[in-house]
Amino acid sequence: MINCIIVDDEPLASALLENHISKIDHLKLVGKAENAIEAYKILHNQNIDLMFLDIQMPHLNGIDFLKSLSQKPKTVFTTAYRDFAIEGFELEAVDYILKPITFDRFFKAVERVLRNKTDPDEDYIIIRTNAMYRKITLPEIVYFESCGNDIKIFLHTNECLVSKTKITDLEVTLTSKGFVRIHRSFIINSHYIKAFNHHEILIDKYRIPVGRSYKKGFDVFISGLSKNKLI
Template sequence: MINCIIVDDEPLATALLENHISKIDHLKLVAKAETAMAAYKILQNHPVDLMFLDIEMPHLNGIDFLKSLPQKPKTIFTTAYRDFAIEGFELEAVDYLLKPVTFERFFKAVERVLRNNTDSLENFILIRAEGMHRKLILSQIIYIESQGNDVKIVLKTHESFISKSKITDLEAVLASRGFIRIHRSFIINPEFVTAFNNNEVHLGSYQIPVGRSYKHEFDTFVSNVSKNKLL
């Protein structure tokens, strides 16, 4: 669970963010503040992992407030102005969202936090499929197939989900977790490999082609299998 705080002096903006937060199970809103000074007091007394921080606020703006903090929580800036984007990223903000913040854009920003939080997202990913945000356990994913602007994710249970995602984005997340891209349209979980040759890989009853452009990745997989004496 990631504890969140909203720091914003606009009631409508705060209400919108609060609504967005309520839709994601891994986020818990622990406090709201209308000024930087009020937020400072809260941060002294409550553990906060993620701060949604407005920039244009009375007395002390969000940029200067974040600079003043000796221990900075992960921060996502929310603002109606583009002018502060560079300065925001120089402070290593997770993201910079323009108001009014849509849920789609909000979710992408939050996913970065979840992805980098090993306690929260070490063993699963979040995708949007069939109008829901779904938690998929990595060990249950057999393979992922690109289908135009979507991806099809096939699970051990033989369930499958279609998600509005790019296979390159999923590859960036899953490569460090043992998944291998062996074709421009396919990422596989090597734990499910039951047979292979130079042209295809079998994942139980599923047959996945090996793309010429991904021969290096495939050869690395074969080499690792050989080293582990699984042949």
């Protein structure tokens, strides 16, 4: 569970963030503040992992407030102004979000924090399916199939999920984690490979073709994967 606070003097903006936070199980809102002084009291009395911090506030702005802290929680700046973005990132902010804040944009910022808090032995992705966000550990995934504007995700439990995700985005994220793209429409989890040749792969109980333009890359991947294991 990630303890978080909202620091914002605008009631509507604060209420919107509170609503966004309530939709994510891993987040727990433990306090709200309208200015830096109130925020400091919360930080001093409670263990805070994540702070959603407005910049333009009375008495002390968000930038100067964060600079003043000796122990800084992970911080997402929430503001209506672009002018402070560079200075915000120089303070190693997790993200810098412009108001009005949509849930999709909010979630992208939070996902960075969730990934950093994850046990390194539990790699996972979070996808949106059926109007819900779902966490899937990588060992659960057998392969991905691109179908038009959707991605089908086949799990070892025989469940199939559908998400509005680009296969190219998945390729960038998963290439270093035992996954390989073997076709313009397929990315597979190499841990489930049972047999293969230059034309197709038997992965779990599925037969998947190897695309012509992906054969060389797949051969290189398999050579590294099976080094010292081929007889």
